[in-house]
Amino acid sequence: MTNSIHDIPQADVLLVTGSNTTEAHPVLALQMKKAVRQHGAKLLLIDPRRIELADFAYLHLRHKPGTDVALFNAMAHAIIAHGWANERFIAERTEGFAALKEALADWPPERAAVITGVRARDIVAAAQLYAQASNGAIFWAMGITQHTSGTDNVKALSNLALLTGHIGRPGTGLNPLRGQNNVQGACDMGGLVNVYPGYQPVTSEEVRRKFAAGWDVPFESLSPTVGLTVTEIMQGVLDGRIHAIYIMGENPMLSDPNLNHVEEALRAVDFLVVQDIFLNETAELADVILPAASFAEKGGTFTSTERRVQMVRPAFDPPGVARQDWQIITELANRLGHNWHYDSPAEIFAEMAGLTPQYAGMNHARLEQDGLQWPCPTPEHPGTPVLHTSQFSRGLGLFCPVAYRPPAEETDEEYPFILSTGRILFHWHGGTMSRRSPGLEAMAPEAEVEINPADAACLGVTTGDWVSVASRRGEVLAAAKVTRRSPKGTVFMTFHYAEAAVNLLTIDAVDPTAKIPEYKVCAVKVNKATFVAAASAASNDDKSPTTNN
Amino acid sequence: MITPDRTVHTTCPYCGVGCQIDLHIKNEMVYRVDGRFDNDVNNGKLCVKGRFGYDYIHAPDRLTQPLIRNDKVSGFTPASWENVLDTVATRLWETRDKYGPDSIAILTSAKCTNEENYLLQKFARAVIGTNNVDHCARL
């Protein structure tokens, strides 16, 4: 997020798109509701699904999934055409406006209306609402990024903020909401194929020299080549390029797209090490399993979606002989001829801060109080609640014209429905943690597929019926939930349930830049499933569903 | 009213909002979790996951010791840390020798701490010598 959670109520227009905030980021959504209810802010919701936030929306645009770029381009077109752009901001703080304006000439709202299914006048109304706000803030989550056009979607949103100057003040900004608790930190720490901690490129010789010195290793030992992403790693196993995988605290067997492909890779790899707290689906395929500590058994820091670095404190010892992850990694490094000495996470943090400009002024002692928002370059620096107040990281903000590309897989006669995937309130990610809570499990015990009433009527399905959802890659069974939340032609499932692993269906087509898979759009067919009644009086558990085509 | 043996101030492990919580502990179990008021992030509030989703810490099926197997068909056998760490080190080194550093891939975690993520990418880059280090947060 360029901004902070607590400044949300200062916005008078909130543009929320591709984020089911009340379920995925509930406490942050409370600030959005507060802005609307107590401060009279207007919520502009851009989402195909009728999610709970729709109850708070001043205007809700329900576009066809995967057509975001067309919609945002048309909004930008309208902002320029109607003279709602912030000309002073454009002149002083941006560059590339002429090129953007030229590219947008092709995007009258009438054209976008055909692609997105949203009326042209609603697109113009949305553009006016956002542009004429005193403070307009944009929020998005994986509904924007989990597309083959994910990077373009974000660029198109950035263009809107730059055109209107809604950035660099409280209550404005471009605010991606991070899914897992420490996504921000994992990225900041260089858990990425192309950058060291602090987004310093591996391809830069200067950067590699700095890290070679900081880590006391020969410069030549650091690779200048950008590595392989998760999706490429799985393909790499099958191509014979990857022979060993070491996985810490992740379950790609549930969270990755096109699961059959992932399983094939993880079974095929010569050596698989999994370090985790449960024997999850990925660990079951491992050669060695290293038992690790849960968040309640470790010290260290997480970095939240508002760039706030906060302390994690141990409450227990790890169970049995399980160890903290940093201790395991250190032991391994030392067995491989290195000489690492860390007595505590605080020491590791200090080393990291010395090499990471955004964290340079932080240490565990300072974080004990409240946490600090990066960048925090010096020990006296108070942290940064709002980014880009007087300039952007690169100086001037750059407009990036973006072309619309349809999703990788479009519906056809055989696979007539769009499948979108996401989260629900009661569970989290692969469910390894939340589904062990009897309370949470009772609220949402089984996988459901949300389906529009009109579609349900055509299929002869009512709520609670078992349906088969099949794509070109696999098939799963789930209970139907007939609801207007899903637009006609689109069904929705979560990825929390191993027994109905939705990622058997999803496509592993990725965004060319961010390499994020297109979880929000793939083509499926949906059919009512019937149960073959067992001859004996079988219990519920023995029911074996089959598909009725 | 139960009096806790101790309370521990920490950060919610679920989503990226980063709510500040107090774990209330009695007899080595978390029996209650409260949102803390002394911050700008959640100001006392929590969602259902952040308030109730902690049974997993004490789950009976937590991994408590290293496990190893020699082929992909048989099950796991418990092993000592010495044994498994030696095995992992040897196998990684053999792989690196035979196929080069870029034949090894490492996945860090959006659920682990900054310190752990920092250390694991350092392991990939400085010890193994590869930039094949990614996490599942794109997902």
Ligand code: SF4
């Ligand atoms: S309490 Fe809920 S909103 Fe807060 S960090 Fe935890 S999961 Fe997120």
